[in-house]
Every structure is written in C-alpha cells, then in structure tokens.
Amino acid sequence: LTAEQALRAGLKNEEFTLLYQPKVDARDHRLVGFEALVRWDRPGQGRISPLDFIPAAERTGLIVPLGALILTQACRQIAQWRADGGAVVPVAVNVSPLQLLDAGFPTAVMRTLAEFDVPPALLTLEITESAAVTHMAQARDQIGQLRQQGVEVALDDFGTGFSSLNMLRGLPLSTVKIDRSLIDPMPAPDAAAVVKSICDLAGVLSLEVVAEGVETTEHAAAALAAGCNVLQGYYFAKPLDVPAASDWLQGRR
Ligand code: G
Ligand code: G
Ligand code: NA
Ligand code: MN
Numbered sequence: 001l002t003a004e005q006a007l008r009a010g011l012k013n014e015e016f017t018l019l020y021q022p023k024v025d026a027r028d029h030r031l032v033g034f035e036a037l038v039r040w041d042r043p044g045q046g047r048i049s050p051l052d053f054i055p056a057a058e059r060t061g062l063i064v065p066l067g068a069l070i071l072t073q074a075c076r077q078i079a080q081w082r083a084d085g086g087a088v089v090p091v092a093v094n095v096s097p098l099q100l101l102d103a104g105f106p107t108a109v110m111r112t113l114a115e116f117d118v119p120p121a122l123l124t125l126e127i128t129e130s131a132a133v134t135h136m137a138q139a140r141d142q143i144g145q146l147r148q149q150g151v152e153v154a155l156d157d158f159g160t161g162f163s164s165l166n167m168l169r170g171l172p173l174s175t176v177k178i179d180r181s182l183i184d185p186m187p188a189p190d191a192a193a194v195v196k197s198i199c200d201l202a203g204v205l206s207l208e209v210v211a212e213g214v215e216t217t218e219h220a221a222a223a224l225a226a227g228c229n230v231l232q233g234y235y236f237a238k239p240l241d242v243p244a245a246s247d248w249l250q251g252r253r
Contacts, residue, residue, distance in 0.1 A: 019241060029231070120149050129164055154174065173207055
C-alpha cells in the first residue's frame, strides 16, 4: 500500500481521532480553550503521530479532505459538549497551508459550523507562517473572511520561521502562539527578554499571546511575567482523550 492509498482508506474508514490539549489563563490557570490534535489509529499499526502522515497528506493533496474531516470531528465534539449543558470553551484546529489557501476554505468552515449549529466564536484556526510567507495576499483575504464571520485565527509556532514580523503586522490575526523553543530556555534572562518583546509587540497589535510548551512551574511564571495571556503545555496537561477533556470542562482534573 502506498502512503496515498493508506491515507485514502483511513479517510474512508474515519480512522482519525482528535485529542484535546487544554489552554489555561496565565494568571489563574483556569481552562480557557482546547487545541485539537489529530492521531491516526491504523488497524494493526497502532496510533500514528501527525508528524508521520501530515507531510504525505500535504504532498498528495489529501490534506484538504483530511482537514475537512478533522474540522467536522471538532465541530461535532463542540456540539456534543454544548448539548451536555456544562461549560464549553473554544477549540483550536490546526490548518495546513494548502487547506488555508484553498479557495473554498472559508465557505467550507462556515458550512461545517452551521451544520453542527456551533457559534463561530467557539472555533479558532491555527495557521503556520509558511502558508502566508509565499501567498500573503491570498492568506490575508482568506483569514479576513473567516475573522469577519467571527472565527478566531492564531499564528502558530511563532518565532521559528522567517518573515514573522511581517506576518504579524500584515494578517488579520487574533492570536499569536509563541513556539516552545522560545519558552523552553526561560527563565534565562535573554530568553525572557525575547518573549517579553514579542508580548509587547503583540500588545501594540492587539493580539492575544499564547505560550506553547510550558513544561515547568518556572516556565509558567516566566511566561506570565513576560506578558503571555494564555499557557499551554505538559505542565498543565498533555493532549487528552474526550473523557479526560470533559473532566477538565467540568472542573474535575
Ligand atoms: O500533536 P503532536 O505534537 O503530535 O503534533 C505534531 C505536529 O502535527 C504539530 O506541528 C501539529 O501542529 C501538527 N498537527 C496536529 N494535529 C493536526 C491537525 O489536525 N492538522 C494539521 N494540519 N496539523 C496537525
Ligand atoms: O505545531 P504545534 O504547536 O501545533 O504542535 C503541537 C504539538 O506540541 C503537539 O503534538 C503536542 O503533543 C506538543 N506539545 C504540547 N505541549 C507540549 C510540551 O509542553 N512540550 C513538548 N515538548 N511538546 C508539547
Ligand atoms: Na501546528
Ligand atoms: Mn498548534
């Protein structure tokens, strides 16, 4: 079986599962959102990391239907949590460059939200810089359409690519997520200064700041002191299955 054939079969049989990693308020560590992270449960092969199949999905163009399936699963889960009647928080879904730049993407997102009667404010899309670097005008237009409808858009892995500052200024974003490689060396003063300057800049641009990869109490304290609004990482929780994520929503963690 080629990677493409395996992916096609996986799509047909809906072998993909979403895990949900909590994001917490930097000050009081209360739950403020989840990031959906896909896993592939391949019969006979166990659970496969997205690092091992997203590249093939992008290469073959299958990321477009796979991305649509992931979005559907996330919206279905949000609807389920709403139906449960307890607290609900926004869910962030990762979007590949090819998906974002697909002309039908904003319409497909709005159609999926409508299908499950999910308010757009409960969906955040996480995009990576590479999508915007080469197709800035198209990315700006697509993101603008989604923001206009009330969907939040976050720039993921900030600090790892190039043209980052240009992206921050030029795209209609709601949030910037600072890559964990910048969080990890904190509280070293030089690292803290870099994170603080990103937070200061985000403040000027009216962007919320999420610190990724918070693994220790020292990371959490330093990220708060630097001005991050939201924290995410193994210190609080790893990506969780639905029952564990539901426990977080109900305040039992
Ligand atoms: O969850 P994990 O650390 O294994 O994720 C590895 C990489 O895969 C990360 O860069 C993450 O953004 C990406 N990823 C996880 N879930 C999705 C998804 O649903 N869609 C896309 N396009 N990328 C994802
Ligand atoms: O590229 P993106 O930021 O979407 O990557 C998300 C990935 O980061 C997920 O696969 C998730 O498992 C991983 N992750 C989440 N929290 C932490 C953390 O605290 N430390 C490390 N090393 N990885 C993390
Ligand atoms: Na990502
Ligand atoms: Mn992400």
